[in-house]
Amino acid sequence: MSKLGIYIHWPYCISKCPYCDFNSHKLKDYEPNNWLEAYKNQIKYFKEYLIIHDFNSKNLSSIFFGGGTPSLMQPKLIEQILIYINKLFNFDNNIEITLESNPTNLELNRISDFRSAGVNRISLGVQGLNDTDLKFLGRLHNSLDTFNILDLMQKKINNISVDLIYALSCQNLKTWNRELQTFLNRFSIQHLSAYQLVIEKGTKFYDLLNKGKIKIVSDSKYKQFYFSTKSILEENKFNQYEISNFSKPNYFSKHNSIYWKSENWIGIGPGAVSRIWNDKNERIEFQNFKKPVTWLKNCLHGKTNFKKNIKINTDISEQEILMMGLRLNEGLDLNKLQNKTFLYNDDVLKLKKKGIIKIEKNNLRINEDYFNVHDYIVRKIIDNYLSS
Ligand SMILES: C[S@@+](CC[C@H](N)C(=O)[O-])C[C@H]1O[C@@H](n2cnc3c(N)ncnc32)[C@H](O)[C@@H]1O
Numbered sequence: 001m002s003k004l005g006i007y008i009h010w011p012y013c014i015s016k017c018p019y020c021d022f023n024s025h026k027l028k029d030y031e032p033n034n035w036l037e038a039y040k041n042q043i044k045y046f047k048e049y050l051i052i053h054d055f056n057s058k059n060l061s062s063i064f065f066g067g068g069t070p071s072l073m074q075p076k077l078i079e080q081i082l083i084y085i086n087k088l089f090n091f092d093n094n095i096e097i098t099l100e101s102n103p104t105n106l107e108l109n110r111i112s113d114f115r116s117a118g119v120n121r122i123s124l125g126v127q128g129l130n131d132t133d134l135k136f137l138g139r140l141h142n143s144l145d146t147f148n149i150l151d152l153m154q155k156k157i158n159n160i161s162v163d164l165i166y167a168l169s170c171q172n173l174k175t176w177n178r179e180l181q182t183f184l185n186r187f188s189i190q191h192l193s194a195y196q197l198v199i200e201k202g203t204k205f206y207d208l209l210n211k212g213k214i215k216i217v218s219d220s221k222y223k224q225f226y227f228s229t230k231s232i233l234e235e236n237k238f239n240q241y242e243i244s245n246f247s248k249p250n251y252f253s254k255h256n257s258i259y260w261k262s263e264n265w266i267g268i269g270p271g272a273v274s275r276i277w278n279d280k281n282e283r284i285e286f287q288n289f290k291k292p293v294t295w296l297k298n299c300l301h302g303k304t305n306f307k308k309n310i311k312i313n314t315d316i317s318e319q320e321i322l323m324m325g326l327r328l329n330e331g332l333d334l335n336k337l338q339n340k341t342f343l344y345n346d347d348v349l350k351l352k353k354k355g356i357i358k359i360e361k362n363n364l365r366i367n368e369d370y371f372n373v374h375d376y377i378v379r380k381i382i383d384n385y386l387s388s
């Protein structure tokens with residue numbers, strides 16, 4: 001039975017962080033009823049699409065409100081969206097309903113309302129563990145705000161995930177290790193995502209890097225941060241199940257696992273993308289209009305228009321399966337691929353011989369000791385896939 005998730009995109013934030021290249025814009029006045037109608041129209045469209053295409057999934061396993069900063073949405077709006085989804089889809093008994101949240105006073109006062117609206121998992125954008133790092137990242141909150149919200153949140157929600165951005169040029173490894181350990185001692189969290197800072201084209205950091213005003217760390221410094229973070233988290237009973245993701249047993253992200261395992265998801269809201277396996281086992285992509293006002297206009301009054309609605313070519317879809325699946329410690333199920341001849345190419349056999357990748361039965365995975373150079377290994381595998 002195929003897994004199905006729904007992603008709902010909220011595109012607004014209080015301000016734009018200098019590193020962020022997500023589809024997020026400075027918050028403007030908005031009309032919640034229009035947004036509710038537009039969200040509902042797209043949800044209904046997909047429900048009908050799945051019926052027409054005989055989609056073989058009984059239950060919905062996850063709903064993810066991402067952004068932007070969806071914790072700026074009125075809890076009432078979130079509740080109404082969830083009520084509507086529940087009318088159209090059967091929820092799994094253990095459905096995961098995540099809300100991305102920023103750790104400010106606004107959210108502190110809304111935790112109970114989010115919980116009553118149906119949210120059962122919070123992904124909190126902590127990002128930095130001290131005020132210097134938070135300032136460098138252009139965040140609007142300080143570490144005290146984070147600690148206050150987590151103190152309260154851990155009493156109300158038993159599935160909390162925290163996002164951190166680390167290995168910054170201003171960070172010192174010993175200090176980072178100490179801060180991370182102190183943080184883990186103090187709070188009861190179930191999941192942690194630790195991301196290396198990526199400098200994306202079009203962001204403020206990209207310009208600053210080009211002007212020499214900020215620096216990024218060397219590969220060797222990143223390697224030290226990466227393995228040290230991994231070992232602290234593992235000592236604290238977090239399992240690394242994906243390159244950047246760690247969880248206590250059974251608290252892996254159901255939603256992101258749908259992406260990593262190339263299952264089915266529906267993307268609602270500006271810029272959101274959907275991927276569905278149809279009844280002919282073809283991978284179908286829907287891409288929503290990215291600009292919030294354009295999307296809204298296109299999804300109001302019973303309409304739902306897309307920027308793109310295509311069948312993805314098998315080569316592209318298989319590259320995606322490889323790229324996403326190789327992020328997981330458990331690797332990917334080779335039965336998902338039609339073309340497996342690349343596994344016998346010299347380069348791939350060499351990687352296998354050196355123990356950098358493992359191929360056992362129908363499973364291909366990267367040895368986690370090489371996760372710090374994951375991108376390089378995946379590139380090599382994809383090049384071989386394309387040339388075979
Ligand atoms: C949609 S964003 C988070 C939303 C939420 N508004 C926040 O700021 O916490 C998802 C996560 O991606 C990570 N992220 C975003 N841009 C990044 C970048 N350039 N490098 C590394 N991590 C990044 C951050 O940890 C962030 O929490």
Ligand code: SF4
Nearest residue numbers: 013016017020024068
């Ligand atoms: S990191 Fe979060 S708060 Fe900052 S601009 Fe991106 S989505 Fe908004």
